Amino acid sequence: MPVRPSVAVARLVATTLLAMPALAGAQSVPPATTAPAPTPLPTPAVLPARPEPVWHVSANPIAPLALSFYGDAERRVAEMQSLGVGIGFTNLADEDALLTVDGKYRFWLGDREFQGWSIAPTFGLARFSEDRRCNFPPCPQGSGTASTTRGALGVQVDHTWRTRRGRVAVTAGIGAKRFLGGDESVVGIKVLPNARLSIGVLF
Numbered sequence: 704m705p706v707r708p709s710v711a712v713a714r715l716v717a718t719t720l721l722a723m724p725a726l727a728g729a730q731s732v733p734p735a736t737t738a739p740a741p742t743p744l745p746t747p748a749v750l751p752a753r754p755e756p757v758w759h760v761s762a763n764p765i766a767p768l769a770l771s772f773y774g775d776a777e778r779r780v781a782e783m784q785s786l787g788v789g790i791g792f793t794n795l796a797d798e799d800a801l802l803t804v805d806g807k808y809r810f811w812l813g814d815r816e817f818q819g820w821s822i823a824p825t826f827g828l829a830r831f832s833e834d835r836r837c838n839f840p841p842c843p844q845g846s847g848t849a850s851t852t853r854g855a856l857g858v859q860v861d862h863t864w865r866t867r868r869g870r871v872a873v874t875a876g877i878g879a880k881r882f883l884g885g886d887e888s889v890v891g892i893k894v895l896p897n898a899r900l901s902i903g904v905l906f
Contacts, residue, residue, distance in 0.1 A: 761901040773790070776789075829855045859899065
């Protein structure tokens with residue numbers, strides 16, 4: 704049975720009206736959104752490492768009590784090696800005195816300069832002064848003050864401790880010095896053993 708045009712138009716209108724709510728609902732659904740990326744935590748600042756010291760300057764804190772002095776300064780010149788100079792004044796008995804100026808080339812035996820065990824050959828000059836003044840005449844020939852200067856070779860074995868911050872060092876050691884040439888008429892010393900105790904700063 705053929706469908707009349709009016710009926711077909713009515714069905715089309717009804718179908719369109721029924722579909723409109725569904726289309727409206729589909730258009731009202733908000734599009735999916737992407738969650739924002741988390742903000743990265745700030746990286747803590749890394750302080751630059753403190754450079755290793757290249758200078759060590761020290762002195763014996765006890766020597767002044769005996770009217771003497773000893774001090775030295777050393778500089779790092781190569782890996783586990785340092786070059787330095789030391790000056791010492793020793794007040795001997797009966798107003799005799801010994802003044803020394805030494806160079807030293809030190810080898811550090813650990814894994815860090817200016818710390819741990821080390822050995823250093825030394826070379827320099829020593830000046831002896833001897834008081835031969837005569838207080839009660841008749842005075843013997845040669846009385847007065849006599850002095851002489853000699854070369855000196857030696858060796859020093861030390862151990863150095865550094866503080867936690869690494870800027871203060873305490874050194875203790877032993878060694879010996881041999882004086883070259885000349886006779887023993889002045890002071891009468893040919894080989895001089897020595898002990899070292901010093902406190903120094905590193906920079």
